[in-house]
Amino acid sequence: MSASVSVPALPPVPTGLWLGGDQVHPGPVFGVRNPATGDVLIEIADATPADGATALADAVTAQPGWAATAPRERAELLRRAWELVIARRDEFALVMTLEMGKPLAESRGEVDYGGEFLRWFAEEAVRIGGRYTRSPSGTGRILVTEQPVGPTLGITPWNFPLAMGTRKIGPALAAGCTMLIKPAAETPLTMLLLGQVFADAGLPPGVLSILPTTNAAALTTPLLTDPRLRKLTFTGSTAVGKLLLRQAAERVLRTSMELGGNAPFVVFADADVDAAVTGALQAKMRNTGEACTAANRFHVADQVRAEFTAGLTERMSELTVGPGYAPDVQVGPLITDRQRTTVAELVQDALDRGARVTTGGNALPGPGWFFEPTVLADVPADARILREEVFGPVAAIAGFSGEAAGVAAANDTEFGLAAYFYTRDLDRALRVSEALEAGMVGVNRGVVSDVAAPFGGVKESGLGREAGTEGIAEYLEPKYIALP
């Protein structure tokens, strides 16, 4: 644990809702906490169902005008927003570290990553296509045009407070959709600051509303039953995603769902073990393990298991834990005490079933919600940690023998977001990439996320794709016009 440091002052952030292009401070407020101390950082407006209704009415009013703007105009606005985010990198990063806990270097990385979705979709806004062709019989012509879906509700998680928002706002605005955003109650400040950026960039009133709330269901349920809302895009747990899908089904609402993961990290017998250890550290410890793409379980060929376990144990035990704003910290606190308890329970369950700790294993005492970087070896197949999303700094290692067994172990889950594997054999790399049941596969690398690549999962990890050239299609409806 790093030596204690004083908490830096929170940069000025908007504390009201963004409604109608302005800051609005209605009645109730709630406190946003610093997970490194547990203390309240600031109190902000708590959106009510009435605020949701106002935001939707604003979005509906603004929709035709926004859809009719020239694509170049939308592109330039998004580009200006990107420039403003980058110009304010340090401010965004400190706000993010204070409300979410991640080390400052990672927050700066997220500002660049999250900002990039605005630049990318600025570039996509002017490339929305269509087609014109003859029908096979030659009797008619087919004209296909892409139109914005319409007012959209985006629900974003706490783990990447900027990037998970911009990955939705960028394509929605580029496509010509208006949007309501409900950020996570744990980390609303980064999104409120982004609202300021869009106001400064000149976004017309009503195109984007930002509604932090402590009562998500009260806010979103009436919105999801309102026929004027045309789409829901959600990033969060599979359990909540299923509830929202049930609500959305009532109105056959268009949905994009980025849900939970249980990413396998497979090390084959022919892997470069040093490289695999480095990749494992990235895949596990990015964002303190609180990423849906995080490697959740390590399946390692018996021939290299001892070497891999020793290497990962050494690297994990060298990491510095502490408040994200302290110098040289590599691992921040977990988001809440509840999350830390869940991690501790998964570790205990694995130990009870016969796993052993090679480093870490415990919650750290003192203020804040810290957990030691932990490696568990010899984790048995029935341990909960191999089945449930950990969202914490714990690497669980299990063995296997033979390629087929490695692939079977990797696919033995209801999730299918990311998967990683290490091998030096090109044929195996292609075979295994095709056999893995995941939306994203990292081959000999521990990070897959890329603004230009389609992000999303199969099985219970979700529906649709964000980012890449695929991302904007989620906000467009093809319309077929039949001509003689």
Ligand SMILES: O=CCCC(=O)O
């Ligand atoms: O936690 C989910 C998203 C992480 C990412 O975009 O890399």
